Amino acid sequence: MDEKLIIDVKTILEQRLSFEEYFIIYCVYKNDENLLHSYRNNVTFPSDIFNILENKGFLNIKRAKNNLIFFESLSLTQKATELMKEDKTGLSNFDEFRSFYPKIVHTHNGVPRRLHGNLKRAKELYNKLLLETTHDILCKAAKLYHQEKIRANSEMYMQDLSVWLNQKNYLLYVDDITNNDSNDYNISKITNVDAI
Numbered sequence: 001m002d003e004k005l006i007i008d009v010k011t012i013l014e015q016r017l018s019f020e021e022y023f024i025i026y027c028v029y030k031n032d033e034n035l036l037h038s039y040r041n042n043v044t045f046p047s048d049i050f051n052i053l054e055n056k057g058f059l060n061i062k063r064a065k066n067n068l069i070f071f072e073s074l075s076l077t078q079k080a081t082e083l084m085k086e087d088k089t090g091l092s093n094f095d096e097f098r099s100f101y102p103k104i105v106h107t108h109n110g111v112p113r114r115l116h117g118n119l120k121r122a123k124e125l126y127n128k129l130l131l132e133t134t135h136d137i138l139c140k141a142a143k144l145y146h147q148e149k150i151r152a153n154s155e156m157y158m159q160d161l162s163v164w165l166n167q168k169n170y171l172l173y174v175d176d177i178t179n180n181d182s183n184d185y186n187i188s189k190i191t192n193v194d195a196i
Contacts, residue, residue, distance in 0.1 A: 020045040029084040033071040100142040125165035141170035
């Protein structure tokens with residue numbers, strides 16, 4: 001056990017998780033049964049904690065006979081997996097998502113207009129949307145939205161990030177994302193537009 005558990009306290013508070021709940025999610029994510037047993041032998045935490053995590057939408061539990069719960073019967077939901085993932089640069093999923101959405105656009109007279117005004121609200125909306133879609137789809141939809149505005153020469157009319165998330169505008173792009181045989185096609189198409 002030479003790996004360190006880095007805890008984002010802000011995320012724990014936003015998700016309304018206790019440390020033990022977060023730790024269990026981490027152990028299941030890392031598939032580290034020994035770490036969980038070692039912790040459980042040294043620290044007491046509520047016996048219904050697994051049920052609580054299931055009710056909060058973080059765990060799937062296949063119960064054995066007599067309603068017993070074994071480590072191998074635990075799996076993470078999409079919500080929990082997204083919570084644990086970080087990209088190679090150490091960006092959170094929300095930060096990665098934000099990187100696909102421009103921070104500033106310029107109005108017709110060149111005045112900059114911020115699109116990432118209320119990041120706290122945007123992150124709450126992003127996390128809420130993860131209950132119905134995936135991080136990958138949100139990133140691709142944001143990128144497609146931006147590219148659509150560039151092609152139409154209407155980038156200055158882009159919605160604030162919070163508004164875009166609140167209106168669930170990613171839904172406008174889901175068919176384009178899922179119907180394409182290769183999502184790499186979308187990304188390369190977008191990258192070419194970026195280069196212009």
